[in-house]
Amino acid sequence: MTSVSTRDxxxxxxxxxxxxxxxxxxxxxxLSEDVVRLISAKKGEPEFLLNFRLKAYRHWLxxxxxxWAALGYPAIDxxxxxxxxxxxxxxxxxxxxxxVDPKLLETFEKLGIPLNEQKRLxxxxxxxxxxxxxxxxxxxxxxxxxxxxxxxxxEAVKEHPELIExxxxxxxxxxxxxxxxxxxxxxxxxxxxFIPKGVECPMELSTYxxxxxxxxxxFERTLIVAEEGASVSYLEGCTAPMFDTNQLHAAVVELVAxxxxxxxxxxVQNWYAGDENGVGGIYNFVTKRGQCRGARSRISWTQVETGxxxxxxxxxxxxxGADSVGEFYSVALTNNCQQADTGTKMVHVGPRxxxxxxxxxxxxxxxxxxxxxxxxMAPSAKGARNYSQCDSMLIGDQAAANxxxxxxxxxxxxxxxxxxxxxxxxxxxxxxxxxxxxxxxEAVSMMVSGFCxxxxxxxxxxxxxxxxxxxxxxxxxxxx
Amino acid sequence: MIRPDAELLLEISDLHASVEDQPILKGVNLQVRAxxxxxxxxxxxxxxxxxxxxxxxxxxxxxxxxxxxxxxxDLFELEPEERARLGVFLGFQYPVExxxxxxxxxxxxxxxxxRQSRELDELDTFEFEDHVREKLQVVxxxxxxxxxxxxxxxxxxxxxxxxxLQMALLEPVVAILDETDSGLDIDALRIVAAGVNQLAGPxxxxxxxxxxxxxxxxxxxxxxxxxxxxxxxxTGGRELALELEQTGYDWVxxxxxxxxxx
Numbered sequence: 001m002t003s004v005s006t007r008d009x010x011x012x013x014x015x016x017x018x019x020x021x022x023x024x025x026x027x028x029x030x031l032s033e034d035v036v037r038l039i040s041a042k043k044g045e046p047e048f049l050l051n052f053r054l055k056a057y058r059h060w061l062x063x064x065x066x067x068w069a070a071l072g073y074p075a076i077d078x079x080x081x082x083x084x085x086x087x088x089x090x091x092x093x094x095x096x097x098x099x100v101d102p103k104l105l106e107t108f109e110k111l112g113i114p115l116n117e118q119k120r121l122x123x124x125x126x127x128x129x130x131x132x133x134x135x136x137x138x139x140x141x142x143x144x145x146x147x148x149x150x151x152x153x154x155e156a157v158k159e160h161p162e163l164i165e166x167x168x169x170x171x172x173x174x175x176x177x178x179x180x181x182x183x184x185x186x187x188x189x190x191x192x193x194f195i196p197k198g199v200e201c202p203m204e205l206s207t208y209x210x211x212x213x214x215x216x217x218x219f220e221r222t223l224i225v226a227e228e229g230a231s232v233s234y235l236e237g238c239t240a241p242m243f244d245t246n247q248l249h250a251a252v253v254e255l256v257a258x259x260x261x262x263x264x265x266x267x268v269q270n271w272y273a274g275d276e277n278g279v280g281g282i283y284n285f286v287t288k289r290g291q292c293r294g295a296r297s298r299i300s301w302t303q304v305e306t307g308x309x310x311x312x313x314x315x316x317x318x319x320x321g322a323d324s325v326g327e328f329y330s331v332a333l334t335n336n337c338q339q340a341d342t343g344t345k346m347v348h349v350g351p352r353x354x355x356x357x358x359x360x361x362x363x364x365x366x367x368x369x370x371x372x373x374x375x376x377m378a379p380s381a382k383g384a385r386n387y388s389q390c391d392s393m394l395i396g397d398q399a400a401a402n403x404x405x406x407x408x409x410x411x412x413x414x415x416x417x418x419x420x421x422x423x424x425x426x427x428x429x430x431x432x433x434x435x436x437x438x439x440x441x442e443a444v445s446m447m448v449s450g451f452c453x454x455x456x457x458x459x460x461x462x463x464x465x466x467x468x469x470x471x472x473x474x475x476x477x478x479x480x
Numbered sequence: 481m482i483r484p485d486a487e488l489l490l491e492i493s494d495l496h497a498s499v500e501d502q503p504i505l506k507g508v509n510l511q512v513r514a515x516x517x518x519x520x521x522x523x524x525x526x527x528x529x530x531x532x533x534x535x536x537x538x539x540x541x542x543x544x545x546x547x548x549x550x551x552x553x554d555l556f557e558l559e560p561e562e563r564a565r566l567g568v569f570l571g572f573q574y575p576v577e578x579x580x581x582x583x584x585x586x587x588x589x590x591x592x593x594x595r596q597s598r599e600l601d602e603l604d605t606f607e608f609e610d611h612v613r614e615k616l617q618v619v620x621x622x623x624x625x626x627x628x629x630x631x632x633x634x635x636x637x638x639x640x641x642x643x644x645l646q647m648a649l650l651e652p653v654v655a656i657l658d659e660t661d662s663g664l665d666i667d668a669l670r671i672v673a674a675g676v677n678q679l680a681g682p683x684x685x686x687x688x689x690x691x692x693x694x695x696x697x698x699x700x701x702x703x704x705x706x707x708x709x710x711x712x713x714x715t716g717g718r719e720l721a722l723e724l725e726q727t728g729y730d731w732v733x734x735x736x737x738x739x740x741x742x
Contacts (some may be wrong), residue, residue, distance in 0.1 A: 427540065434559070438586075448586075
């Protein structure tokens with residue numbers, strides 16, 4: 001990672017806001033059953049998948065967009081969105097990177113994700129998704145030696161249809177909610193990970209999502225399956241160009257952990273957030289859920305949410321297996337006019353299941369940042385335990401922070417703890433640091449990263465430092 | 481130690497300052513040379529603490545007239561962090577807690593900021609640990625305090641020791657200690673005072689802001705100033721502090737009344 005100081009970084013604008021000029025295969029705007037069929041046909045999908053899409057689409061038509069979140073935005077016109085866009089290239093995915101359009105490789109290199117052999121990250125395998133399709137996946141062969149499947153979703157449909165059919169929609173069903181149904185109908189690509197029984201994935205897996213087109217929605221689908229005793233750490237990153245219109249991003253992520261399996265899923269979300277007056281930015285409506293299906297399994301979500309105009313996202317765990325463990329570590333930072341309504345759901349079903357929630361919300365500018373979380377103890381969750389900690393930090397005097405914890409327990413022997421705090425970076429704290437020779441911006445970033453430390457400690461090492469810098473960058477000019 | 485030819489470090493001339501448009505300082509004059517220890521005494525509300533905050537650059541205080549020169553430079557042209565890097569140190573009366581920021585990391589960043597301005601090499605994590613352990617002895621502080629967040633959960637005495645530890649690390653040219661003795665029991669007071677004495681030398685100066693004589697039993701000042709109504713009313717040697725101890729501040733009221741101020 002680079003050794004640029006925080007000070008250099010805080011004076012930079014959103015640096016991923018460029019557009020790659022590339023010929024695109026786009027379908028016409030609008031959504032209909034024909035569009036759903038067209039997407040499926042373009043991807044040459046088997047019938048079970050087309051049926052999955054159609055069922056989802058028909059159900060979606062009966063649903064209404066949810067309005068319970070503490071978010072305000074103009075109505076989304078679902079007929080004004082392009083549902084499929086792909087850089088023009090031959091149908092088959094490139095066998096080698098040499099055949100990939102150099103402009104695409106260049107784009108990812110500019111984003112800090114070099115894909116070619118010489119420069120790529122040494123211990124991280126990357127699946128790079130550009131608009132609706134996966135461009136390249138690195139280290140596939142090496143992973144295959146361990147029996148690990150890591151490829152684009154479209155590729156998995158072709159090469160491992162039986163796995164897709166067995167697991168797709170089993171955690172987030174196609175009629176789960178408005179945005180999940182929409183995604184199920186029109187999803188384009190995403191990543192698929194399969195770790196077979198007893199295998200510890202030998203490297204970090206990572207997917208990098210890039211929205212490029214101005215009027216295209218991104219609807220990716222990620223499915224991660226860890227069989228008995230398997231373990232994997234997965235990281236996703238996201239950026240988008242700066243447009244003065246809003247783009248819709250509605251993803252679905254499903255995780256399945258069987259007996260003794262462990263999945264660690266980290267996100268550093270840096271979609272374009274709109275300008276300081278709230279013009280433009282991504283609408284991020286995401287359904288992420290993991291199912292601890294097996295005994296003693298473990299699913300851990302870590303998220304650093306810094307981008308998007310609107311964030312609606314609740315990475316959750318269904319703790320079915322006895323003694324399974326769910327974790328949620330979150331830093332959500334909002335600045336300017338950003339709005340975030342994010343949190344988690346921990347649904348305890350199995351006996352002695354445990355969950356931990358640590359949420360850190362930072363609101364600056366005129367932004368609004370809400371934590372919304374549910375802890376549910378089913379009658380069968382005997383001896384289950386939850387610990388939640390929700391802290392909010394306010395910067396300036398125009399930002400808002402809200403906490404909406406929901407607790408439902410049907411199990412008298414379950415233990416639930418909830419702690420919450422709100423703080424403001426005070427003039428006196430800043431002055432104290434300044435009076436010891438520490439500059440103003442550095443003082444703010446020290447305090448913010450101190451506030452977030454519990455969460456950053458959960459990130460894979462090489463990304464923790466990046467996350468720290470990203471926050472400093474996002475807070476530029478928000479204090480004083 | 482008074483040496484008339486020593487470098488003039490701090491020159492405060494007719495300083496006026498307000499907080500929330502309320503005038504607090506109303507014409508302070510003071511000169512501090514290298515090697516000197518000054519005590520500024522006075523009752524609550526006399527402007528002692530305001531003087532220290534203004535010198536350090538607290539944003540809530542507004543300078544309305546007068547000037548302060550620090551080693552020949554206009555102090556008010558410098559940001560608070562620049563003053564610190566150049567050797568102005570304020571020991572706080574109420575050091576704030578900064579949850580989440582490691583004390584060790586904070587001390588290292590601060591020390592390096594100061595070292596940089598003195599053109600000394602920055603200390604890496606390991607070098608700094610050795611360096612700070614040495615300085616801990618000045619204030620007889622438990623190394624466990626390094627692992628905690630800045631001042632978080634520290635007792636009053638621990639906070640003050642942490643202040644003196646910072647002073648030992650930053651090696652200031654002018655140290656302003658704002659009521660460092662308040663809230664300390666006699667043992668803690670002795671430790672803090674011993675630290676200050678150890679750090680005072682011919683090239684630096686100390687400004688002790690205090691209420692009570694008892695700190696001056698431990699640290700011998702070269703000058704004692706009595707502040708009242710935002711000005712220095714009287715200046716003397718250490719005997720002035722002893723006199724105050726015996727007679728109290730009643731004479732101050734009489735003197736102010738005579739001047740038509742109070």
